Amino acid sequence: MISKARKVADYKQLTKELPTLRYVDPERVYINLQSDRCQTYTLDVKENDRVQLGQIIGERDGGFFKQPIYATVSGTVEGTTKKTHPSGIEVECVIIRNDYKDEYHSTITDRPENVIENMTKAEMVDVIRQTATVGLGGSGFPSYIKLDTDKKIHTVVINAVECEPYLSSDYRLIKDSPEEIFRGLKYIMQAVDAKKGVIAVKKTKTELIEVLERELTRFENLNIEIAKLADYYPQGWENETFKNALGIKIPPGTLPMEYGVLGFNVSTTSAIYEALKHNLPITKRHLTVNGDAINFPQNIRVRVGTCVKDLIKLSDGYSEDAKDIDFVIGGPMMVTSLDTDDVIVTPTTTSVLVFKSQDFHEEPCVRCGSCVYSCPVEIQPVNIMNAIKRNDKKALENLEVNKCIECGLCAYVCTSKIHLTDYMRKGKKLLG
Numbered sequence: 001m002i003s004k005a006r007k008v009a010d011y012k013q014l015t016k017e018l019p020t021l022r023y024v025d026p027e028r029v030y031i032n033l034q035s036d037r038c039q040t041y042t043l044d045v046k047e048n049d050r051v052q053l054g055q056i057i058g059e060r061d062g063g064f065f066k067q068p069i070y071a072t073v074s075g076t077v078e079g080t081t082k083k084t085h086p087s088g089i090e091v092e093c094v095i096i097r098n099d100y101k102d103e104y105h106s107t108i109t110d111r112p113e114n115v116i117e118n119m120t121k122a123e124m125v126d127v128i129r130q131t132a133t134v135g136l137g138g139s140g141f142p143s144y145i146k147l148d149t150d151k152k153i154h155t156v157v158i159n160a161v162e163c164e165p166y167l168s169s170d171y172r173l174i175k176d177s178p179e180e181i182f183r184g185l186k187y188i189m190q191a192v193d194a195k196k197g198v199i200a201v202k203k204t205k206t207e208l209i210e211v212l213e214r215e216l217t218r219f220e221n222l223n224i225e226i227a228k229l230a231d232y233y234p235q236g237w238e239n240e241t242f243k244n245a246l247g248i249k250i251p252p253g254t255l256p257m258e259y260g261v262l263g264f265n266v267s268t269t270s271a272i273y274e275a276l277k278h279n280l281p282i283t284k285r286h287l288t289v290n291g292d293a294i295n296f297p298q299n300i301r302v303r304v305g306t307c308v309k310d311l312i313k314l315s316d317g318y319s320e321d322a323k324d325i326d327f328v329i330g331g332p333m334m335v336t337s338l339d340t341d342d343v344i345v346t347p348t349t350t351s352v353l354v355f356k357s358q359d360f361h362e363e364p365c366v367r368c369g370s371c372v373y374s375c376p377v378e379i380q381p382v383n384i385m386n387a388i389k390r391n392d393k394k395a396l397e398n399l400e401v402n403k404c405i406e407c408g409l410c411a412y413v414c415t416s417k418i419h420l421t422d423y424m425r426k427g428k429k430l431l432g
């Protein structure tokens, strides 16, 4: 979790101006067989088997969905090992030694545009399911379930707001590959028969708006708009984006599809493009490596399964004065920190943030009310914390802890440096 005491300064600016480094050749990748959503799995390969890039090597079981597991390099299976998942849990991983040949599996083939244009919704949903495409903004929710809605969808929103500090990988992805984003949006609109598409971006990102508006001229036959939104946190929270881009207020806890709207983040849109255009599962992703404890912050396009240790080396290592280090894998406002770099990159890893450790001692609550005033879903973090301390489930229900979107603002503003977001997570768990 980021603290306001840490100097965010120009880190975001710094990485977004640099070209994206393509790092496609780690010696080994570690493909997670389990995740925070999927505990059980089947593995279809064994030690010394040769695998190709994009080959199915097993299947994760998430209870209400199953998810193929893909090789993200071509090479040889070396066995299995435990690694840390970005969520902080230890997961079983299959190790593949890269042969640097990038031999694609025969299922990875291009689909001409006229073939895609004639695909039915069911066919498109099936490709998205088969390629294990999930929400890459961090949710990891299977995209095929979202696309398979039976609700009437009038608008698809691509969320390019990227409002968390330090992160700029979506910015770079749009700058580097705007056509992919527009085509991805076009395919999603076709799949759900939406008449309108909106790309939501902060109005302060003028360069990005120029790129989007230029690209828009090539898609003038589609009803696509660029929505330019104010620059504040949490503008990128889906409901906030919908409210400001479409004028539709969706109550927390209600699915946007109930209001005829579907939202996808930039990386997910790119993955949907890759899946439908090339039948390609998520084998690579853009992420930001940033923070005050590494020498060279940058955006990198990496193989899924790359070890964070390798990315640190690639970023010129740790800065000399960094003694104890905190790793934040994902958005700094929303996740807790880890104390190891033996973490794997998964499809949902938006960033690797590396900070010099700072000691924050929690003080007793001074009842300043800052957490209550800042909460975007209008709940009362301080009272929820007190209810948790009393183990009062009835009060937790009445205080609507489940509305919390874990944006991290209450902890950020807390005068007493209390880890309020952790309390919110605990509260939700208590209610089950």
Ligand code: SF4
Pocket (backbone or CB within 6 Å): 374, 375, 376, 377, 378, 379, 381, 403, 404, 405, 406, 407, 408, 409, 410, 411, 420, 421, 424
């Ligand atoms: S993390 Fe805190 S500020 Fe954000 S929604 Fe939850 S309670 Fe509100």
Ligand code: SF4
Pocket (backbone or CB within 6 Å): 364, 365, 366, 367, 368, 369, 370, 371, 372, 381, 382, 413, 414, 415, 416, 417, 418, 420
């Ligand atoms: S911001 Fe912190 S100190 Fe202020 S009321 Fe909330 S919990 Fe208490």
